[in-house]
Amino acid sequence: GAGVSQSPRYKVAKRGQDVALRCDPISGHVSLFWYQQALGQGPEFLTYFQNEAQLDKSGLPSDRFFAERPEGSVSTLKIQRTQQEDSAVYLCASSPGLAGVNEQFFGPGTRLTVL
Amino acid sequence: GQNIDQPTEMTATEGAIVQINCTYQTSGFNGLFWYQQHAGEAPTFLSYNVLDGLEEKGRFSSFLSRSKGYSYLLLKELQMKDSASYLCAVRDPSDDYKLSFGAGTTVTVRA
Numbered sequence A: 001g002a003g004v005s006q007s008p009r010y011k012v013a014k015r016g017q018d019v020a021l022r023c024d025p026i027s028g029h030v031s032l033f034w035y036q037q038a039l040g041q042g043p044e045f046l047t048y049f050q051n052e053a054q055l056d057k058s059g060l061p062s063d064r065f066f067a068e069r070p071e072g073s074v075s076t077l078k079i080q081r082t083q084q085e086d087s088a089v090y091l092c093a094s095s096p097g098l099a100g101v102n103e104q105f106f107g108p109g110t111r112l113t114v115l
Numbered sequence B: 001g002q003n004i005d006q007p008t009e010m011t012a013t014e015g016a017i018v019q020i021n022c023t024y025q026t027s028g029f030n031g032l033f034w035y036q037q038h039a040g041e042a043p044t045f046l047s048y049n050v051l052d053g054l055e056e057k058g059r060f061s062s063f064l065s066r067s068k069g070y071s072y073l074l075l076k077e078l079q080m081k082d083s084a085s086y087l088c089a090v091r092d093p094s095d096d097y098k099l100s101f102g103a104g105t106t107v108t109v110r111a
Helices: none
Strands: A005-007 A010-013 A019-024 A031-037 A044-050 A053-056 A065-068 A075-079 A088-095 A110-114 B003-005 B009-013 B018-025 B032-037 B044-049 B053-057 B060-065 B070-075 B084-091 B099-101 B105-110
Touching: A005 A088, A010 A019, A019 A088, A019 A110, A031 A075, A044 A065, A044 A075, A044 B099, A075 A088, B003 B084, B009 B018, B018 B032, B018 B084, B018 B105, B032 B060, B032 B070, B044 B053, B044 B060, B044 B070, B070 B084
Parallel strands: A010 A110, B009 B105
Antiparallel strands: A005 A019, A019 A075, A031 A044, A031 A088, A044 A053, A065 A075, A088 A110, B003 B018, B018 B070, B032 B044, B032 B084, B053 B060, B060 B070, B084 B099, B084 B105
16 A cells, blocks of 8 residues: 555564664655554654754654654664563654645554563 | 543433543643444544534534533433443544543443
């Protein structure tokens, strides 16, 4: 389909490992978001890109979290030295224009489990 | 910041009606979304309200009262496939790309 895709769908990491989560937004979508969703909770905003520019990273929990979108399409969320509290579902969403106007289209998420 | 409250769980019978309430406390208001999320799947857009009143879309309707900081999602003629989590989200009044979500309401439809 032509929706937002994320990979891997599931990731198990040992504490201290680095992980990289990939998001393929809908083709042509300008805006891209990352969210963290803990079990039984709603998604929490992490960061926002407009094309390749990261305009807001205020939701990233610590400097171990890093996101990039170098060519304005695919994005990667990297977590260094993972901790157990990083265990969550990481959702990516994209939007066709400036996000203040349009709805966000979500991917299925990557479930990260840190042992 | 945003403070968004919705009930944790609701149960209803197939064919019935269920109303999911959402209250919010924000420093301003810039729009409210409802999303549906089946277990292990992506949230999908249901509705968007920015003005007071009722928006009807098939079996689903959403209502907003800005003066009361209140919205509800009404699901009519419930079907088994409507069993899911329903997320209320408000748009940040300053950074309008940013959504703040409630914890979600898990609706279980029983035969």
